[in-house]
Structures are given as structure tokens and as C-alpha cells.
Amino acid sequence: MSSSPHGTIGGWSHHHLLGLQGLDAASIRAVLAHASRIPACGPSGASEAPRRDDLRGRTVATLFFEDSTRTRTSFTLAAQRLGAETVDLSGGVTSVNKGETIVDTALTVEAMGVDAMVIRARQSGAAAMAARRVSCPVINAGDGCHEHPTQGLLDILTIAEAHGRAETFDLSGLTIVVVGDVTSSRVARSGIAGLTALGASVVAVGPPGMVVPAHTHLAAPGGPGQVSVRHDLDPVLAQADAVMMLRIQFERHGDAPSAAGARRGAVIPSIREYRHGYAMTAQRADTLRPGAVVLHPGPMNRGLEIDGEVADGSRSVVLRQVSNGVRVRMAVLAMCHAAARSSRPFA
Template identity: 50%
Template sequence: MPQTTSWTSKHLLDLESLTAEQIAFVLDTADTFAEVSTRSVKKVPALRGKVVVNAFFEDSTRTRTSFALAASRLSADVIDFSEKGSSVSKGETLIDTARNIEAMGIDAIIIRHQAAGSAALLARTVKCSVINAGDGAHEHPTQGLLDLYTIRKRFGRVEGLKVAIVGDIANSRVARSDLWGLTRLGAEVILVGPPTLLPRAFERLATGPGRVRVVHDFDAVCGEVDVINMLRVQNERMKSAQFPTVREFTRWFGLTWDRFQRCKPDVFVMHPGPMNRGVEIHNEIADGPNSGILKQVEYGLAVRMAVLYLTMQAE
């Protein structure tokens, strides 16, 4: 049994630059870490003595908690770093932060920041591992990985599946990470949203072997897809001119009960959270048997353990 693939990168900045083999390697490793969480002692000493910094410049419950828990299950120490109230401009803040963190002798920085490219900037500045927990509208690679993992758990594969990603695609880092990961593993991605929030140019992002289609009519495709990933309607963007009214959005792009009846009976429904119940997703669908939403959260822990372990052990 020769080991053909392995992991060598100390950072996880995006899914765009990963090969299908590298993505599969992370998902396979996550399978192992899922077992750790079923033990009575839910902890392994793999990262004992290492320190991880959770540097979140934007709000988060799920991702931040999930990363902290993942680090603690690997026996690493977790420190919360916040820059609330800082008046320094973005670029300077990041570099300053990076220097402070380096001086403290830290082994990994998990960063969420409103500026696209901030994780990559940090990776160029510091010597420790950098894990992107969401940078602007660019990428959210661990969300992409946990979505892939959840789909693979449900169907036993990703290749050949039709996956709809619905909502505000243009402003979504989750959509981008999902898009790269899904197409690389051979799924067909159907992006669904109003033209103002979904430029045609997204069709050119496919890198194969999977394909990407851009569709502005949810009803035209809802019956053919295996997976529907509903993106969050971001309240802060609802007032912008790109956005229809909330009621209009729900009517055309929400997963309503009526629309759900026209989907495949075993369609798998996902949502990265936090949900706006009754806006992009109907209450009973979110809690029903087709929903994988809580599984996403559960599997996210195993995926983040795998990511921390692989990046922090890499040379």
C-alpha cells in the first residue's frame, strides 16, 4: 500500500489552488478525526505544546467555536485575539498584528477578515501556519471542505452530483470555495441567483473536471439537482440597490415549501448558517429529514481538526 499523496503545505488559504488529490487527502484525514469525537476521552495529544490564535476581525459563532474546539481536541492551546476598536487602517493592522503574533511565538493563526486576500498577506508576513477562516468575498476554505465532506458522507461520492448554490453568489466566499472544491472533485455546480447578484462571468470559473452553470430561474433547475446549498441572505446587503425586497427574494430564490415539493424526494438541503428562517429557507425544511445543516456543523469539527493537524505538522 504505497502512500501516493501526502500533505506538505503549512497554510490553508483557499481551495482554488488545491488539487483533487489534496482535497481528498484532507477529507480522508477528517474521517479519522471524526472517530476521536466519539471516544470517552475526546482528545489526542497530536498538537500538545502548540499555540493557536483565533484572530477574528468579523463576527462569527460557528467557525470560531469550531476552530477553538478542534484545536483543544488536538491538545493545542487556543488564544483569542481581537482588534476591536482599533483605528489603524486595514493593511497596517494586519501587518502589525502579524508582527505581534510572531513575537509571541505562536504556531498558527486562524484569521477571518473583511478584506479579500488578508490571509494570503498574513502568510507572506509570518513564519507560522495561517488558516483562512473567511477573507471578504474571496474564500472560506474550511466551509468549502466541510460542505464537500458532508456531501461525500451522504452520497459516498462528489463526482457526478448536481449541486445548486442559491442566493447572493457575488458576495459569498462560501459559494467561491464550494465552487472550486466541487468542480475539482467532478460535481456539476449550478449557481442560482438574481442577475444583480450573480454575474455571468462565474461560468468561466470552472476548472474541471466538473462544470459550472449560471441560472437565474430557480424553478427551472430545482427538480434536477441532488444537493441544494442555500446561502444566507445578508441583512446588511438587503437595502442595497442590487437586492430585491425580502419578499421578492423569497418568492424567486427562497427554498419555499412549494418549491421543495418540486425537488427530488431525496434532495439534500444544506446551509452554511446562520439561517434566516422563512427568508431563504422554509422552517420545516431546515429541520426536516432532507436537511444536512446540523451535520455540516458536526462534520466541520472533524474537518477543522484535520486542517489544523495537517498544516501545523507540515514543514
């Protein structure tokens, strides 16, 4: 990664990454461009993993107050491949269980000498609150239903690579269909903001309640891309260049993780009816135009929103998303750290 004379990388000047909503297109392109230059790790594992020294001698703390597999592991690997040591904390082993706030936990961890922290929490705005109090870079790894910026970035990188747009990240002319529980999805919010900032058109599709007219406002303000809302999936598939399938977020509907709780917040009489109207089945995948790809941010509910035949099929780029996640998170950690150091040259 090249640095400017002032110590930043690619002109990136942000100490934190808290969301893609409101982030300008130039900044989004900068982080994607640097991520694209990091070699992807092959299926054989660590022997092919890219190694750098951007964070050598530094410590990155991951503070996860909500369950995670892909994001947490990806951030840990990203930090280690940049040369950093990592400290991994989960909500179950922190004093948050004793009533301590997430902000106080972040301040405590910073006082121990960490150089950056990655925060995931159920509360929307948790990472932003911590960023206002600590001096080290803070990366939002998902906050409630609000945003998940690195997931949005890795999805955009995956789409751009699939359609030969990774040189410029100009997504003009591409149509991205986002299907499912958009209301509850922080992935959708970040992805839609980033995609429209780069020129893509987004169609949000799902049952009433999970997709609402207000979702048209998720488009990047002043950006070239627009968002439209539909409740019927099949008519829009023929125009899709990429289809992002979202799971029903049972844990964010009602008081319990149940299908009944999900139905309380959306107009779906049954899970069977949801599958009938919105699942990516093999039959629906066959109607996609040549070159169209299917994405899923995980975790997948196979047999509900996506069939295993599609998830494992030739149109699926799900594992490419996972691989790109490490590259994007390496870029974000390195760029935020460099920006923070450039403002504190003796740090």
C-alpha cells in the first residue's frame, strides 16, 4: 500500500470507519482500490496468505458483544497478516455483563495500550459512541440494525470483480437486487449506501414490512445511483447483474428468535409463503442473465432464503465474499491506522 508524503494511504484521511452512509465516493474507491491490490488468499490456506508489516508492533483489540463467525475471524486474520498482535474479547467475558458500558470497556482496553479496536454490538451507534471517547482508530463491525461497513465494502469489491469494474469501481449501469429482510439488515444499509455512491441502481425486494418505501432514502445523498422498492421478486430478476440474498433476522423480530416473531413485523403468513415468494431457488437462478452472480453475507439459512444448489453453484460468489473480507479489513485497518498516525507524527 502506497503512502502519501503525509503518511496516509491513498489519500484516506479517516481515523475511524463507522459506516458507509455519508462516506464520499472517493473514500470508498480508495479503500476498495487498496484492498484489490492485496493478493487473495487461496484455498490452501495460510501458506498463500499475504503478509505485510503495516501494523508490526501494534495491537488490535476485537470487542464483540454479539455473536460472529466470519467477521470476527476475518478481522483477527487481517490484523495478524498486517503484523499486529490481537486481543479478542467477547461480551460473555467482559465486565459489560456486570453493568459496565461499552464505552467504558473501550476506554479501559485503550488504557492498556491497544492501537486500534474493532467493535460489534447489538446497540446501534455503539462504535460511534466509543470513537468519540477513545483516541485510537475504531472500526464498526456491525451495530444493531444500523451499519456493517466492511461487509458493504467486501460485497462491492466482489461485485466489481465479477463484472470487470475493479479498475475504476464505477458501477454505473449495474443493477443490484437486494432480497429479504432489508428493514433489519445493517448489511443492506451499508451495501446500498456504497453501491449507489458508486453509481449502481439498487432494487430492494421483500414482503411489506421487510421492505418499505422509506428504503429509497438509503441511497447515497447526491450519489448517481438510486433505490427502488418492489414486493414481487420474479419480474426484477431478469434485469439483475447481482442478487444479494438476506436472511430473515429472527433475533431482531419480537422477543424471541422465532418465525412467529418475524411474521409480526412483516406481512408474511408463513415461512413457506416467504420461500415461495422470495427464496433464491435453482429455478429462479436459471432465469438470471448471463454473468449475473448471487451473494449472501452469511450466515445462510439453506432451504429458506437460498437453496443449497444455488449457494454451491456456479453463480454463487459467497466464498469469494469471505476471501475478500480479509483483504478489505486489512486495507481498512492499515488505512485508518496510517491516517491516525499522520495526525500524531510522533505516535
